Amino acid sequence: MKLKYPKNGKFGEFGGRYIPETLVPAVEELEQAYIKYKDDVEFKKELQYYLTQYAGRPTPLYLAKNLTKFAGGAKIYLKREDLLHGGAHKINNTLGQGLLAKRMKKKRIIAETGAGQHGVATAMACAVLGMNGEVYMGYKDTQRQKLNVFRMNLLGSKVHPVKEGTQTLKDAINEAIRDWITNVKSTYYLLGSAVGPHPYPVMVRDFQSVIGNEILAQMKKLEKKSPDSVVACVGGGSNAIGTFYPLIDEDIKMFGVEAGGEGIKSGHHSATLVGGSKGILHGMLTYLLQDDEGQISETHSISAGLDYPGVGPEHSYLKDAKRVKYDAVNDKEAVEAFLLLSKHEGIIPALESAHAIAYAVKIARNMPKSESIVVTLSGRGDKDVEEVGRYLSKNVKNKK
Amino acid sequence: MSRIKSKFQDLRSKHQKALIAYVMAGFPSERDTISAIRGFVKGGADIIELGMPFSDPLADGPVIQHAGFQALQKGMNLDRFLLLVKKIRMETDLPLILMTYTNILYRQGYDKFIYTVKKAGIDGLILPDMSIDESKDFLQAAKKNNMDVIFLISPNTTPDRIKKISDSSSGFLYLVSMFGTTGGQQQFQNYTTYAIKSTKKILGGKIPLGVGFGVSNPDQAKFIIKSGADAIIVGSAFLRLMENTPSEKIESKIGHFTSSLKKATITE
């Protein structure tokens, strides 16, 4: 099951490298650099230093007693990635890739962002490592995640609003790829999720695997055993694969939670693995939301970070292999979980992570109290306060 | 022999290079596409390249992006595309190349898609995101249906890789002139000339070399031909012209522009 370093960049039939020829030398250079440094003692030491001293690792594994009581079943633990510097798991990846880019002598860094969390984490890595960052962000997302646009600017990175297509994450990726094609020699593309052409899905997974590795070690201490289930939200799938991958050969049930938007039947959602079909986008073969002719669908989610019509190829593989169960949680349930965790535990989760919380509460109910669930709380929700306010006032009005 | 191959043979005997003219199917409307193609034919284009729009054209610059989005918004789809190809086929016997993205083919299945477009009158395929490394099934389907496959290379493609890619190409090999997306309008630099010359050497006359991306006027066309290209490919410049021309004048305006470009390809 565990595909350590897929040689041809394939997870079963998924993944690969469907890219314009101009980018081939760039991804080959990247792959060689990654292979060279991933087990390099100095590289690992430096990354470790930044992860602990700068980002705040390890993150706590917190037993959410009140939430557990509320659900009335299995114990619910939260893996507190929201406490990381920047407020999300994204920094695990940006520090890793940032250090790699530095060794590759690339001074200009570009990135895409949805919710703005990866953009912020990129801007931080660029600031601390002394590189120039430019971030592409869908125009729609710059409007609904204004706080993060402001943060990126403060951190010294330039934000390019993307007005093409659906003006969300997928269009930001398109535009970043176009920039990379144009500036291929000078520029490092710091992709923010476990998507894109090989070696990105493998590399991002490896940098995020610190989540799952810590969960294993912490559970052995706290419960003297592995968790019975783990739950993570899936946008592109980086926090989820970082959670799942180290645990894959253990006897643990795994759940990936996608954004159900206004409901799968409505067609307005971003649940790629639940409602999608196989196709090719952004350099990879994977499940996609698309029409019968292969045009990519417009997606919907209240959370900008999950609003993406594709998904990392390793998740497609794990879905077909039936190792992970992928399910969807809709906007309404996510907002409820956002409020629930805020009230009961004093933790405001990112809307992305709220999807995982909602799902964990659902399954905890049907599990015995002797069992335990770990939910990866991928980020904190400060960025979403306004959006939730808008949602609530709209829905109260609709009810009247 | 394929239409594309015999076209290049014919041109060689006339000491001419090829002008390959691109339009986006359904932009600004299907009727305008037909008018543009009439202009291409009148103006002396040698090969026509027809774009099938895709929602996420990541190798294209703003001009082709917008043309594609507009075509999609006006309802361009596979059925209408096939109908359009059939209409074009009633007017001209010039080689017709389809340019689109891999997912459009993958969704139908490579074999089914290629069979269908071949039957409608398409002679070759260009897919900017189809890498040689992923092309096994695609190439098999193309071969089965006698479809020419035009791969792209770039100024940073290594000689070994150029050899490998050209071995799998038929019709011609497509060299992207510069680092960038379609429609770039920078001045050509030395690396473009160098890429044309060194690629020609590697190909050793086995397959013609077409050069495109950013060729937008007769002077640039001449420059590219002088550097040794066997064909120039012009796209965004035609679309820009179409966008600024009322429907009833598209045929004649495109015709004039086409013939000014065609002159640049006549070397004798």
Ligand SMILES: Cc1ncc(COP(=O)(O)O)c(C=O)c1O
């Ligand atoms: C807090 C948080 N969680 C999850 C995601 C989704 O990304 P991924 O699926 O790669 O973890 C994002 C993306 O912006 C995010 O900000």
